[in-house]
Amino acid sequence: MNDIFLRACRGEKVEYTPVWLMRQAGRYLPQYQAVRANIDFLALCKTPELAAEVTIQPVDILGVDAAILFSDILIPVEAMGMQLVFSDKDGPVFSEPIRNKSAVDRLIIPDAEVDMPFILESIKILREKLKNKVPLIGFSGAPFTLATYMIEGGGSRHFLQTKKMMFQNKRLFDYLMEKLTATLILYLSAQVKAGAQALQIFDTWAGMLSPIDYKNFALPYVKKIIYELKREGLPIIYFVNNCAGILHEVKKSGADIVGIDWRIDIADAIKKLGKKVVVQGNLDPCALFLSEEDIEERVKDILWKGEVARGHVFNLGHGVLPETPVKNVIALVKAVHRLSHI
């Protein structure tokens, strides 16, 4: 098996820089679209054979150094008892957002084996199928990011309802966050038990908080999850979108690897993160619309700057966009391998 990703995550010296891409399985791939033509998004997440199939597609097509389970960050939220609908226009929608104590009372802390067996089944199938290929990353959303969807009822621009709860009813917010934290610890542990070889926690919306609010309302919960998961002994990646202003706090999360978005120079990020963590990132997903030559120039710059970190896993700064040309994604992966080879 190609285990270079796991070795890089542990800060070991590696023969080239491993690369995988957030949303490497997805709409930009015709092979994915072919599967999705017959099944809706949530059903696909819940059908292990098909979820495994689309998870493996980018491993074969792109030659990336890790697979990441095809799923959605809101799956455990649905399992907590919230009704989830994916609308083509508005994205994820919870028709009954969390606004008071009784709504949090009603949430359960799901048992993954009972409430999300399909996730564990997907992982088992994948470990079997990936045996001679690459490691499998399990994942979850971070508590703050999941809370925004639960409180707002879906995506948001200003996250006003979330911040209102934080600011006006800290006790209720904490009650919700603690329930999420407990859920995610169990959920991620179950993924590890089923066979996940690394974990990534996605904090897509933490970057909408001021540094002081991130420190008080988001970091403590994710820190607890990372602390609890550490005993499993596998690499834990914490991806924080829009992280530039809060990296000095993100650094304290306990994660082995910090994933960064593209709005910060990776050299700046490494300076802030220090020598104890491996950095993951950070090409702008839109840069995949450049020519192959220009993509290569950007890859060179990121690799060169990444060299001074404890370790570097190449990735985008956010997920692959639906319209991205597949040939450019393939060229990217090749360029990372070729240009970093020692």
Add this chain to the structure above:
Amino acid sequence: MNDIFLRACRGEKVEYTPVWLMRQAGRYLPQYQAVRANIDFLALCKTPELAAEVTIQPVDILGVDAAILFSDILIPVEAMGMQLVFSDKDGPVFSEPIRNKSAVDRLIIPDAEVDMPFILESIKILREKLKNKVPLIGFSGAPFTLATYMIEGGGSRHFLQTKKMMFQNKRLFDYLMEKLTATLILYLSAQVKAGAQALQIFDTWAGMLSPIDYKNFALPYVKKIIYELKREGLPIIYFVNNCAGILHEVKKSGADIVGIDWRIDIADAIKKLGKKVVVQGNLDPCALFLSEEDIEERVKDILWKGEVARGHVFNLGHGVLPETPVKNVIALVKAVHRLSHI
């Protein structure tokens, strides 16, 4: 006249920290809603007597130290020849976005006196009415931010069309940006001639760029505008939303005052900006939903950190949100004045 805002902008020692708020005129004020009940948004921007009225409202109600012309950043874009509609649901919409050379060819470089006389008229009325009160800030959008609306056809999430043009047709993007730059120099000069006493350039979307793209595709144009306007001798504020990762470049813009959003600690921002610029900001607009006591705590923190800058103008990190309680906004302004008084 209370000229403390202008003195603070020049880096002079002042008796207390001046404060004004982005979108201080707007929907959260019942007095504004009363005016808007009878007229749509764009028509209000174009009716000098009413635009002046809503501009003055927050000066009287909040006691802020500066007024900012009530208008919209897209007014000069419409004057360039693009058809603009404000939809309640989708915000600003240009039904024919810019995608090729002939679309840019068709844009004119408007003469503010002829094409936007209402703006100049509003400023003249305001200077008359504000005579014994506070200075008047004129403004425009920055070229990059305006270009995103023109290319995307409205608001956007990933700014893919804009970045595609930047990446795949640099010449076309530059052609558009140069036309915008010329337009904005004339537009802001006309505002100064009509009586604006300071200028703010809003770069709402520059923070969606990676540092290298900001440096190449956004900064040079705004720098040119600031350079040209400098000869007018009045303070120029450059507000960059989501600035944390690009402040080392923003610093080079030539602006006298840099406005920052709330996602960065103001102490960090001052460290990055150095001793040559005055800093403006940076309370999270959502923090206005805190209790008055908690608002005060946050004000204290920002004022305390702001003291080490060349100068500090208190503001939010983004515009006042529509649902904001007016009493909290009044409390904020009072707290800034009281807590900073020497």
